[in-house]
Amino acid sequence: xxxxxxxxxxxxxxxxxxxxxxxxxxxxxxxxxxxxxxxxxxxxxxxxxxxxxxxxxxxxxxxxxxxxxxxxxxxxxxxxxxxxxxxxxxxxxxxxxxxxxxxxxxxxxxxxxxxxxxxxxxxxxxxxxxxxxxxxxxxxxxxxxxxxxxxxxxxxxxxxxxxxxxxxxxxxxxxxxxxxxxxxxxxxxxxxxxxxxxxxxxxxxxxxxxxxxxxxxxxxxxxxxxxxxxxxxxxxxxxxxxxxxxxxxxxxxxxxxxxxxxxxxxxxxxxxxxxx
Amino acid sequence: xxxxxxxxxxxxxxxxxxxxxxxxxxxxxxxxxxxxxxxxxxxxxxxxxxxxxxxxxxxxxxxxxxxxxxxxxxxxxxxxxxxxxxxxxxxxxxxxxxxxxxxxxxxxxxxxxxxxxxxxxxxxxxxxxxxxxxxxxxxxxxxxxxxxxxxxxxxxxxxxxxxxxxxxxxxxxxxxxxxxxxxxxxxxxxxxxxxxxxxxxxxxxxxxxxxxxxxxxxxxxxxxxxxxxxxxxxxxxxxxxxxxxxxxxxxxxxxxxxxxxxxxxxxxxxxxxxxxxxxxxxxxxxxxxxxxxxxxxxxxxxxxxxxxxxxxxxxxxxxxxxxxxxxxxxxxxxxxxxxxxxxxxxxxxxxxxxxxxxxxxxxxxxxxxxxxxxxxxxxxxxxxxxxxxxxxxxxxxxxxxxxxxxxxxxxxxxxxxxxxxxxx
Numbered sequence: 001x002x003x004x005x006x007x008x009x010x011x012x013x014x015x016x017x018x019x020x021x022x023x024x025x026x027x028x029x030x031x032x033x034x035x036x037x038x039x040x041x042x043x044x045x046x047x048x049x050x051x052x053x054x055x056x057x058x059x060x061x062x063x064x065x066x067x068x069x070x071x072x073x074x075x076x077x078x079x080x081x082x083x084x085x086x087x088x089x090x091x092x093x094x095x096x097x098x099x100x101x102x103x104x105x106x107x108x109x110x111x112x113x114x115x116x117x118x119x120x121x122x123x124x125x126x127x128x129x130x131x132x133x134x135x136x137x138x139x140x141x142x143x144x145x146x147x148x149x150x151x152x153x154x155x156x157x158x159x160x161x162x163x164x165x166x167x168x169x170x171x172x173x174x175x176x177x178x179x180x181x182x183x184x185x186x187x188x189x190x191x192x193x194x195x196x197x198x199x200x201x202x203x204x205x206x207x208x209x210x211x212x213x214x215x216x217x218x219x220x221x222x223x224x225x226x227x228x229x230x231x232x233x234x235x236x237x238x239x240x241x242x243x244x245x246x247x248x249x250x251x252x253x254x255x256x257x258x259x260x261x262x263x264x265x266x267x268x269x270x271x272x273x274x275x276x
Numbered sequence: 277x278x279x280x281x282x283x284x285x286x287x288x289x290x291x292x293x294x295x296x297x298x299x300x301x302x303x304x305x306x307x308x309x310x311x312x313x314x315x316x317x318x319x320x321x322x323x324x325x326x327x328x329x330x331x332x333x334x335x336x337x338x339x340x341x342x343x344x345x346x347x348x349x350x351x352x353x354x355x356x357x358x359x360x361x362x363x364x365x366x367x368x369x370x371x372x373x374x375x376x377x378x379x380x381x382x383x384x385x386x387x388x389x390x391x392x393x394x395x396x397x398x399x400x401x402x403x404x405x406x407x408x409x410x411x412x413x414x415x416x417x418x419x420x421x422x423x424x425x426x427x428x429x430x431x432x433x434x435x436x437x438x439x440x441x442x443x444x445x446x447x448x449x450x451x452x453x454x455x456x457x458x459x460x461x462x463x464x465x466x467x468x469x470x471x472x473x474x475x476x477x478x479x480x481x482x483x484x485x486x487x488x489x490x491x492x493x494x495x496x497x498x499x500x501x502x503x504x505x506x507x508x509x510x511x512x513x514x515x516x517x518x519x520x521x522x523x524x525x526x527x528x529x530x531x532x533x534x535x536x537x538x539x540x541x542x543x544x545x546x547x548x549x550x551x552x553x554x555x556x557x558x559x560x561x562x563x564x565x566x567x568x569x570x571x572x573x574x575x576x577x578x579x580x581x582x583x584x585x586x587x588x589x590x591x592x593x594x595x596x597x598x599x600x601x602x603x604x605x606x607x608x609x610x611x612x613x614x615x616x617x618x619x620x621x622x623x624x625x626x627x628x629x630x631x632x633x634x635x636x637x638x639x640x641x642x643x644x645x646x647x648x649x650x651x652x653x654x655x656x657x658x659x660x661x662x663x664x665x666x667x668x669x670x671x672x673x674x675x676x677x678x679x680x681x682x683x684x685x686x687x688x689x690x691x692x693x694x695x696x697x698x699x700x
Binding site: 163 | 434437438449451452453454455456547548549550567570571573575579582583586587590
């Protein structure tokens with residue numbers, strides 16, 4: 001058994017360890033634990049990057065995929081989540097985003113066990129662009145979700161005029177959380193649009209039709225909601241609670257599309273979540 | 277040694293402001309302040325004076341009737357009689373005095389629990405005493421320990437966390453809404469002490485600009501000059517509100533001057549950028565339903581008072597934890613002080629035995645025919661070993677001393693072995 005066969009196991013457990021230390025850091029109210037937690041998460045991300053390089057380097061289009069797409073999705077999420085937490089210097093944002101990374105690995109285990117190769121017709125740059133844009137967009141949505149949740153907690157505490165708990169005192173300011181949400185939407189929506197355009201084009205080239213897959217319909221619903229959020233922010237200057245709530249809903253529907261649609265409906269996107 | 281530490285003082289609990297003013301030991305007392313040890317009828321080796329608006333305290337290390345001597349000289353320095361001062365003072369001795377100094381440094385004895393100024397004032401008092409040459413090993417050790425105790429209390433408890441004044445509470449809230457305050461502007465509507473205080477704290481927090489609107493243009497000018505701000509005509513208020521993020525209002529208007537529908541229009545002009553209203557006026561200037569609007573946050577005077585009250589209650593809860601830390605540090609300090617007391621006796625005892633051994637070795641060597649190097653070394657090793665064994669029991673006797681019998685044991689050992697050379 002070589003290092004690379006153990007690496008997926010190590011990566012997911014390192015992420016989980018980072019999350020546990022981070023949660024303990026917040027429960028104990030100690031920076032001493034949060035800094036090591038961020039360190040563990042960064043180290044997990046580096047190991048994760050190494051793993052992805054190895055997986056993609058050794059990947060053969062004719063071979064089964066073995067869950068590499070889930071690893072890519074988790075990597076996109078980790079890169080956006082860690083980037084956002086670093087830019088806005090917030091452990092609280094990390095606290096909301098980081099647990100989703102090991103959870104994605106866990107959901108992948110639940111979602112199926114059959115081996116499913118990438119349909120040969122879908123191999124190529126269009127599909128790669130489709131996957132990468134959508135995964136990065138999902139990363140942005142996760143950041144918007146995290147910022148949205150924290151915004152709602154912070155806003156409720158201020159509006160209700162209650163004395164903030166220790167956790168609430170450590171949350172970023174409302175303006176910061178709104179800025180995270182806005183940045184995530186401004187970057188995430190164009191990526192999402194590009195992603196589904198690449199997907200529809202690749203599907204049409206491969207099968208000669210589009211919108212034959214339930215996942216494509218769900219994606220259109222998500223795109224519509226995302227477009228509304230993007231438009232409201234840009235055109236009407238929407239801020240605060242409403243955009244935060246909408247971002248949370250879009251993220252949850254995306255999560256539903258990634259898990260429930262793949263698990264319970266017939267879709268040719270099954271190769272995303274299946275593993276050997 | 278701890279028993280030589282005294283603390284005498286008065287504070288806001290024992291004396292009213294007139295008394296505290298009368299007996300303040302500040303610069304007005306001149307050089308005489310630091311000559312206290314020379315004039316008192318007791319031996320004072322070390323001294324420190326802390327004189328703030330809420331307390332005047334003298335910490336001293338020495339022997340004799342220090343409290344009485346200090347009280348007399350203190351009253352004299354202030355041009356009063358000892359009897360005028362004595363009823364307002366308190367005196368602590370030994371561990372009690374140390375505990376009091378640590379409690380004061382940790383701001384557990386302050387009028388506003390956890391306020392940060394007292395630590396700075398104590399450091400300044402220590403610096404002045406050092407400059408005047410009235411500190412020594414015991415006060416140095418005690419003050420350094422007091423500073424580290426205060427730091428520990430601040431790090432390990434929340435006794436200094438959260439605002440306990442209305443203006444600070446408003447600034448803390450503004451920070452929870454806006455974060456870094458530098459890009460934001462505020463408007464002061466009307467004037468009043470509390471509103472001005474809030475504006476001062478907001479500007480200190482980094483606010484970029486302050487606009488002032490007042491029904492009396494002269495008063496607005498005055499405030500704008502003081503805060504380096506800009507005046508706004510009261511009639512232009514609504515038009516200029518779209519530019520500001522924080523509004524501090526304290527007019528004497530009997531009716532609200534801003535209602536939800538006004539703010540809704542302003543929000544549209546601002547593209548929903550958040551606004552924070554601090555309404556200090558009674559009756560209120562801003563209609564309460566403004567708080568129901570998205571991206572608008574309204575706190576009136578009662579809300580802010582409630583925040584302050586709850587923060588104070590929280591601080592009081594944390595004070596118990598802080599007192600436990602102080603107790604712990606007082607114990608550590610006592611142990612270190614006992615070590616300081618024990619050390620000279622231990623060193624003197626070992627030196628005494630070594631000196632005796634050296635004398636006997638020289639006598640023996642003179643009596644013997646010339647001895648070779650290895651015999652000399654063997655004799656020396658034998659004597660050192662003997663010194664070690666003989667001193668072991670008296671040293672254990674000293675080191676195992678309890679706090680209450682330590683001084684007695686040190687005296688006994690010094691006497692038995694004539695360490696002070698009192699008798700030949």
